[in-house]
Amino acid sequence: MTENKIEIVYEAIADKIDNLGEEKAKLFLAKLSLLLANKIEDTSFVLNAIDDAALSLNQ
Amino acid sequence: MRPAGRAQNESLYFNYPFFSAPQGKKRDHLTSNTEVVIVGAGPIGMTAALALAREGVKSVLFDNKSTFNDGSRAICVARSSFYIFEALGVSSAFLEKSLGWTTGHSFYRGQKILEFQMPDSSEEKFRPMYNIQQQYIEKFLWDAVSVNPLIETRWQSEIIGIKKKKNECTLRIKDPEEIYETSSNWVLACDGAHSSIRKFLGHRLKGENYEGRYVIVDIKMEHDYPTIRRALFDPDCRRGGTVLIHKQPDDIWRIDYQLNDNEKTQQALDENNVRDSVSAVLKDLNYNGSWELEWWSVYSANTLALDDYRDGKVFFVGDSAHIVPIFGVRGLNNGFSDAANIGWKLGWVLNNKAGKELLNSYSPERRGATIDVFYNSSKSSKFMTPSTYGWKLMRDAALSLALKHKFAGELANPRQFTPYKYSESTAIIKDTNENFLGGPKPGEPLPEIKIDAGYLTDLLGEGFTILCFNKDTSKKLDEIIPDGISVVLIDLLSRASKLLNVENKSAYIVRPDGYIAARWKNITPEKIIKEFYKLIFKKDMSHDRK
Ligand SMILES: Cc1cc2nc3c(=O)[nH]c(=O)nc-3n(C[C@H](O)[C@H](O)[C@H](O)COP(=O)(O)OP(=O)(O)OC[C@H]3O[C@@H](n4cnc5c(N)ncnc54)[C@H](O)[C@@H]3O)c2cc1C
Numbered sequence: 001m002t003e004n005k006i007e008i009v010y011e012a013i014a015d016k017i018d019n020l021g022e023e024k025a026k027l028f029l030a031k032l033s034l035l036l037a038n039k040i041e042d043t044s045f046v047l048n049a050i051d052d053a054a055l056s057l058n059q
Numbered sequence: 060m061r062p063a064g065r066a067q068n069e070s071l072y073f074n075y076p077f078f079s080a081p082q083g084k085k086r087d088h089l090t091s092n093t094e095v096v097i098v099g100a101g102p103i104g105m106t107a108a109l110a111l112a113r114e115g116v117k118s119v120l121f122d123n124k125s126t127f128n129d130g131s132r133a134i135c136v137a138r139s140s141f142y143i144f145e146a147l148g149v150s151s152a153f154l155e156k157s158l159g160w161t162t163g164h165s166f167y168r169g170q171k172i173l174e175f176q177m178p179d180s181s182e183e184k185f186r187p188m189y190n191i192q193q194q195y196i197e198k199f200l201w202d203a204v205s206v207n208p209l210i211e212t213r214w215q216s217e218i219i220g221i222k223k224k225k226n227e228c229t230l231r232i233k234d235p236e237e238i239y240e241t242s243s244n245w246v247l248a249c250d251g252a253h254s255s256i257r258k259f260l261g262h263r264l265k266g267e268n269y270e271g272r273y274v275i276v277d278i279k280m281e282h283d284y285p286t287i288r289r290a291l292f293d294p295d296c297r298r299g300g301t302v303l304i305h306k307q308p309d310d311i312w313r314i315d316y317q318l319n320d321n322e323k324t325q326q327a328l329d330e331n332n333v334r335d336s337v338s339a340v341l342k343d344l345n346y347n348g349s350w351e352l353e354w355w356s357v358y359s360a361n362t363l364a365l366d367d368y369r370d371g372k373v374f375f376v377g378d379s380a381h382i383v384p385i386f387g388v389r390g391l392n393n394g395f396s397d398a399a400n401i402g403w404k405l406g407w408v409l410n411n412k413a414g415k416e417l418l419n420s421y422s423p424e425r426r427g428a429t430i431d432v433f434y435n436s437s438k439s440s441k442f443m444t445p446s447t448y449g450w451k452l453m454r455d456a457a458l459s460l461a462l463k464h465k466f467a468g469e470l471a472n473p474r475q476f477t478p479y480k481y482s483e484s485t486a487i488i489k490d491t492n493e494n495f496l497g498g499p500k501p502g503e504p505l506p507e508i509k510i511d512a513g514y515l516t517d518l519l520g521e522g523f524t525i526l527c528f529n530k531d532t533s534k535k536l537d538e539i540i541p542d543g544i545s546v547v548l549i550d551l552l553s554r555a556s557k558l559l560n561v562e563n564k565s566a567y568i569v570r571p572d573g574y575i576a577a578r579w580k581n582i583t584p585e586k587i588i589k590e591f592y593k594l595i596f597k598k599d600m601s602h603d604r605k
Binding site for chain 1: 452453455456457459460464466467
């Protein structure tokens with residue numbers, strides 16, 4: 001994805017979370033992950049992404 | 060439990076029989092030694108007695124009650140159990156009464172998110188699942204047990220002690236008239252989840268207790284929904300909970316609803332609360348007609364099993380050996396397979412047709428099946444009753460997505476239907492370099508397919524069966540096979556042969572319980588017989604020829 005494309009997605013997610021409010025954000029993000037993961041053939045890629053996304057959150 | 064004013068066995072549709080303790084002449088031989096004692100005349104004890112009788116082995120069956128188990132309890136009987144009923148000669152009563160089904164519907168907040176089909180086709184002799192109340196299951200088994208001359212049943216007779224000796228067990232029995240002792244060479248403990256034999260011998264079930272508690276309720280109503288399992292996730296009537304609905308014969312409907320953490324079990328079981336909860340479920344189903352309360356109980360989703368299903372000459376069979384959650388519908392079905400498994404093995408050993416080592420395969424095969432259920436049902440349980448934040452969030456995400464996206468609904472599929480495989484058992488011979496490109500492997504059940512005269516499994520004999528595919532092999536085998544094996548010749552050009560992936564000189568050996576014991580792509584009749592002796596742990600052909 002080019003810089004511009006990811007920026008569009010970034011902003012759309014941020015806006016959606018703001019629209020939904022903090023309480024629903026978690027469920028929304030979980031749904032979004034499943035929806036996107038379902039489109040990716042390479043399961044190990046998704047599993048790695050899960051680990052990557054958790055990096056530096058545990059400190 | 061039953062509504063106020065009705066006795067424990069006062070059912071809206073079933074007449075509980077009354078069985079007295081042994082009387083008169085029947086008491087003369089109470090203390091004589093017996094070959095096999097079966098403790099517990101529940102569904103599993105009766106099945107074990109019939110399985111032994113099929114091998115010509117006598118047994119004495121003890122039960123401390125004076126009638127069948129109270130309430131409908133386990134209602135889903137799987138295809139694999141129908142094969143067992145058929146072998147025991149009782150399947151027609153079951154087929155006549157029960158309701159076969161293949162489909163499940165799952166709903167999330169009132170909207171359908173999944174329709175699943177269990178594996179079924181016109182090649183199959185039995186449907187993947189049948190609904191029937193446990194009382195009928197026990198009645199149909201009892202109808203066969205009570206007329207079988209090889210089975211003696213002693214009702215109202217409780218085992219109150221057991222002592223293991225070198226070659227036998229001594230049992231202490233209490234009935235309305237006296238306490239007496241009898242000894243037995245073998246004991247099958249089919250005495251249920253609270254097994255006293257297990258306690259007397261100092262064994263404990265081990266495993267996890269899941270939090271999920273379900274109230275299971277039977278009601279009578281005229282409701283025209285077909286026999287389809289319905290699962291309601293997060294419905295209006297039970298926010299955050301799950302409800303399961305099953306149709307049973309006689310206009311009886313099973314409603315299972317999950318209790319939330321704040322609901323006390325005792326309170327939930329109060330008749331008025333049960334009525335209110337059922338009314339709310341029926342409202343969600345848009346049912347406005349009348350209904351009557353039949354019976355209710357509570358069930359929690361446990362996964363518990365013994366480390367070993369055998370202790371010397373005592374075998375644990377059914378719930379005495381394992382307790383599994385209800386979603387897998389495997390508790391009773393696995394018990395039937397336990398009973399059939401020990402039945403033929405003990406029968407073959409007692410008839411001196413197989414070596415004692417065959418009995419060592421009982422626990423690994425059947426405990427393996429339980430562990431498999433634990434694995435699958437703990438998966439289902441974690442979906443149906445998620446107990447942690449992460450699992451609940453992802454479950455809710457999947458359900459919410461499923462309203463529009465089919466793939467997410469599939470996560471709600473209970474996938475509980477593949478039979479367990481005995482691939483690592485000592486009572487099979489694994490494929491060597493046999494170059495099979497397909498077909499069922501040793502340790503798997505013989506698959507079903509339609510043939511001219513019926514179904515492939517109809518060809519199986521009572522003992523082991525050798526399937527072969529050319530006339531010469533079949534003729535030679537007929538000359539040299541020992542007692543207890545049947546030889547079946549299958550046309551090499553048939554669809555069955557294709558399914559089995561065979562050639563001219565191939566052979567399969569099928570066990571008395573319908574599982575494949577061994578197979579070869581290319582083998583001589585003499586070699587088949589030699590290999591057969593390994594399977595039954597006999598060194599040579601010393602036992603009787605046909
Ligand atoms: C209330 C309830 C609800 C259930 N609901 C479901 C369900 O919805 N779905 C499902 O799949 N399963 C359900 N089950 C489980 C299912 O009923 C069992 O899996 C099944 O009954 C097991 O059969 P069994 O023969 O091994 O044991 P049991 O049916 O328990 O039979 C054991 C027998 O042994 C007798 N006995 C015990 N101790 C002695 C003794 N010392 N001497 C002589 N006799 C003795 C007992 O009286 C009993 O008749 C339920 C069980 C209960 C109790």
